[in-house]
Amino acid sequence: MILKPLYRFASPQNFYHLSVLLTPWFAWATVLLMLIGLYGGLVFAPADYQQGDSFRIIYIHVPSAWMSLFIYVLMAVFGGIGLIWHVKIADVLAKSCAPLGLSFTFLALATGSIWGKPMWGTWWVWDARLTSELILLFLYLGYMALQSAFDDRRVAARAGAILALVGMVNIPIIHYSVEWWSTLHQGPTVSKFDAPSIHINMLIPLLIMALAFKTYFASVLLLRARTEILEYECNSNWVRELLNESD
Amino acid sequence: MSFQEFLHMGGYGSYVWASYGLCAVVLIFNVVESLSRQRKVFRELNKRIRRLESNK
Numbered sequence: 001m002i003l004k005p006l007y008r009f010a011s012p013q014n015f016y017h018l019s020v021l022l023t024p025w026f027a028w029a030t031v032l033l034m035l036i037g038l039y040g041g042l043v044f045a046p047a048d049y050q051q052g053d054s055f056r057i058i059y060i061h062v063p064s065a066w067m068s069l070f071i072y073v074l075m076a077v078f079g080g081i082g083l084i085w086h087v088k089i090a091d092v093l094a095k096s097c098a099p100l101g102l103s104f105t106f107l108a109l110a111t112g113s114i115w116g117k118p119m120w121g122t123w124w125v126w127d128a129r130l131t132s133e134l135i136l137l138f139l140y141l142g143y144m145a146l147q148s149a150f151d152d153r154r155v156a157a158r159a160g161a162i163l164a165l166v167g168m169v170n171i172p173i174i175h176y177s178v179e180w181w182s183t184l185h186q187g188p189t190v191s192k193f194d195a196p197s198i199h200i201n202m203l204i205p206l207l208i209m210a211l212a213f214k215t216y217f218a219s220v221l222l223l224r225a226r227t228e229i230l231e232y233e234c235n236s237n238w239v240r241e242l243l244n245e246s247d
Numbered sequence: 248m249s250f251q252e253f254l255h256m257g258g259y260g261s262y263v264w265a266s267y268g269l270c271a272v273v274l275i276f277n278v279v280e281s282l283s284r285q286r287k288v289f290r291e292l293n294k295r296i297r298r299l300e301s302n303k
Contacts, residue, residue, distance in 0.1 A: 042263075060267060103276075220277055223282070223285065226285075227284050243296055
C-alpha cells in the first residue's frame, strides 16, 4: 500500500512525464542559484587572510568534490535497486549518473590542482585524499566502459551495479583520508561536529554553490535518464504515441 | 574595487579564472551533449516508426 506511489513513479511512462515536468524547474533554480553563488563567492566573500583571493576556487572545488561522492553513492544505490528488484528506472538512472559523476570528479581534481600550484607549489602530490579521488575517477571510467561493453542492457546494468557497489569501499576512504593519514590536503572545515571553522560570509556562498550544483545535477540527470528510457522502451506503445504526438 | 582589480584577483587571476572557466566548459558541455543526444534519439525513433508503419 505504502509503496503504491513508488510503483507509479517507477513506471517508465510516468517517469518520462515527471521528468519533462520537473527539469525546467531544476534548470531555472540552477541559473538563479549559480548567479547568486558566483556573486557571493567572487565578490561578496572577503579574501582569505592567508590564501588571498586564490581561496575563491573552493566555491567550485568543494561542491564538485561533494558531488563526485554524492553521485557515486546514488549510482551504487540505484544500481543495487536495479539489481535486486529489477526496476528499469533504477538501471537507467544509475547509468545516467556516471558521466555527471565523472565530470564532477574531473573538476574536483583539476580545480584542486590549479589551486595547489600557487598554494602548495605543486600541481599534484600522491597523498591519500588526492590518490583516492583519482581512483574514483577511474571507477567512473571503468563503470562507463563496462556499460558500453555489453549489448544487452540488462546484463550491462547488472555488471555496472556490481562494479559500483564494490567500488563503494573507496567512498569512506576518500572522506576520512584527511583524518586517517597525514595528508597535504587540509582537514575538514565545514562538516566538523562543532562550529565550522569558516567565516559565515565565506560559508553562505559555498552552500549556495553546493545547492546550485545539486539542482544542475538533477536537471541534467532527468534529461539524460528520460532520453535513455525512450531508447529502452522504443517498442512500447506509449513511446510510439508520444512520438506521433510530437510530429 | 575596480573591474581591473576584480580580474586581477590579488595576483591569483590566472588560477581563479582558469578554474572557473574549466568548470563552465565542463558544465555547459554536459548540457549540450545531453540535449543533442535527446534530439538524436528522437530522430532515430521517428525514423524507426515510419519504417515499421510503411512495412505494414
